[in-house]
Amino acid sequence: MKNLIRLIRPKQWIKNLIVLLPVFFGGALLHPSAIYAGLITALSFSFAASSIYCLNDIIDIEDDKHHPIKCNRPLASGAISIPQGYTLMVLMLILSMASTFLLYDHQLETAGVIAFYWLLNIGYCLKLKQYAIIDVCIVAFGFVLRVLAGGISTSIHLSKWIVLMTFLLMLFLSFAKRRDDVVRMNETGHAPRQNTIRYNLTFINQAITITSSVTLVCYIMYTVSPETIQNFHTDYLYLTSVFVLVGLLRYIQIAVVDKKSGDPTKVILRDRFTQLIVLAFGLAFLFIIYVLR
Template sequence: MKIDLVQVNSAAAWPIVVDLDGTLTATDTLVESVIQFIKQSPLNLLRLPFWLLKGRAAFKDAVCSRAAISADRLPYREALLVYLRSEKSKGRHIILATAAHKSIAQGVSDHLALFDDVLATDMGRNLKGSVKLEAIQEKLGTDFVYAGDSRSDIPIWNAAQAAILVGASAGLAKSVRDRNPVEQEFSKEPIGFSTWMKALRVHQWLKNLLLFVPLLTAFSFMDIGKLATIALAFLSFSSAASATYMFNDLWDLENDRAHPRKKDRPFASARIPILTGLVVAGCLLMLAFALALVVSQAFFLMLLLYVILTSSYSWMFKEYVLIDVIMLSLLYTLRILAGSVAAAIPTSEWLLAFSVFMFLSLALVKRCSELISLEQIGNIAARGRDYRVADLAVLSPLGVASAMSAVVVFGLFINSPDTQSRYATPGLLWLVAIGLIYWLARLWIKTSRGEMHDDPVIYAIKDRGSRSTVIVMAVTMLIAHFLALDGML
């Protein structure tokens, strides 16, 4: 965490000047302000280029006067804050000097109650690089220590008595050490493989296994050509899903930071820069559509519909009670339809009806789990969603009813003439119905106890009881299809 290369002796009175974006906080407050502004209305995106033509200072003033960043929600570098508070207790002055807009800088100063003065961008000048140095020297002269993170800070480090390096790249850190005394260094935490896996939500790719369902229900899984096509469709859907998850996380930064578990997501915690996330998400989306065109034009249209619906959910429908869970259930069912289109296998009405009720129940599990988590920490409502803890009295019974409706549909499916003709031992499917009752009831019991993960899919993967039940049901369906056991039943 620290490399102590200079002792501050009589210079103990040197004030510490601290940058904000990338230094005090790992995020970029301007980019976050732009996202907040676009969230108010996507049409606001058209106004940004015209403001930028007026200069960066005017651009920041226009955006930040219309979009509020919550200083108490920003992901601060705690190690740096501990050091600054320690130095302040020794009598050193701490000054915040940032290219961020003055409204953001003042909000941060008020929240942290740490800084003796604030220098920031206003309508007249953009406080970056040499302009920031001039402002610092006007205020302090040449006796100061500067804490920064980027190459634009080099002129200030060169003029300072000492440098504090915060999250600087290895090359930049070496360059600064070669030219300047370094009082303290806070190394940059590398973006690890596991962090990217969380950002891409790779575990959510399991939902896209629903693309294989039409192949399985038609018992065509030995058709290598169709299997290869569905595998390619799976990669396409998974790439698109990761892209939309990343866009959603960037869109929902403020709300995620207010959530007890979501605050640790890679973008909410600023472990991955926002602009990096946007570039990666854009590349994944292009890859997804390219793969979809290889599958077929019809599948490309299904993927396009999925992206439109999931984007609409993230930008609008997720804020409305019940509409959001209905949208989630439809997005699950759409995956099955997409698999049917990719493999050119008709999807039965029984499967679609079962899917809608099943996935509505799982979506309600997800929502109830979040509300129970909020209730446990004393909150009464979800941030960014039209849900309250009191809604559990309605949502939980609705979720259980949806689960049992799925079982009823499955029971009717067992007695349908088509099932009786296609399965060697259709009566064996009643064991699957019993397994469904057990599995779904178990999910809801775990939810009511507060033991459910935010996502029931993750819980089903990690929970041994769920895994075992699903495997037994799948094996039972195969036996019912292929083996004639009528004489034994």
């Protein structure tokens, strides 16, 4: 049972809470129905993502056996057989689709977005992840689909800025993750991924700089846009840009100086500085839209 749980990676489910972005930026945190719909959507995406994790580990089983860390994964270590992996993959997909019917509204639309996410990632696992740049774009787009599903299930209109920021931020994190692979390849001479040879530190560092810069600019444009000011009845949201800047700088420090950007989820769960920045940003944002306006 322990190895089955490890295969579906429940620790990674935290990233699916991004479906709550429409609730947060839509000022609906005090609406129980929106919170409920967002959490159910997050759960559905978690099951779908776990299904993909199973397929990914099955396909990468040979490469994982030669990886210093991934060799301990249930399939690579032989703790779970490939047929068991496929069975768990199908079960997770069924749970994902079934859980969408716990929603009060927009069940089919939400299920459709999740199904598209699942099919896209099937293509990613089978072939698309072999192509540099395309691989990180697909990962980032997967999070855009999460946000879109969150907006659909909660009936909250999504600002174009939120969609752009989601894609850019996740592209930034994906490049930072690839940087960890490049560093390992340079140290060991073995490429952790097939497409790692199409990256190098110069390119990755420039990509990280570009995506982080555009993400910050995009967030500032969001805070000063007439749509946002009219929606929240305040023009003070630009002040929260400070936290976004510091958060991006901290993550770049983790990637470039500490060389520990291989798992964004671990960074969020373990790095106290990052946690404080995220908390400070959230509290400042909520204070401005609920108290200052």
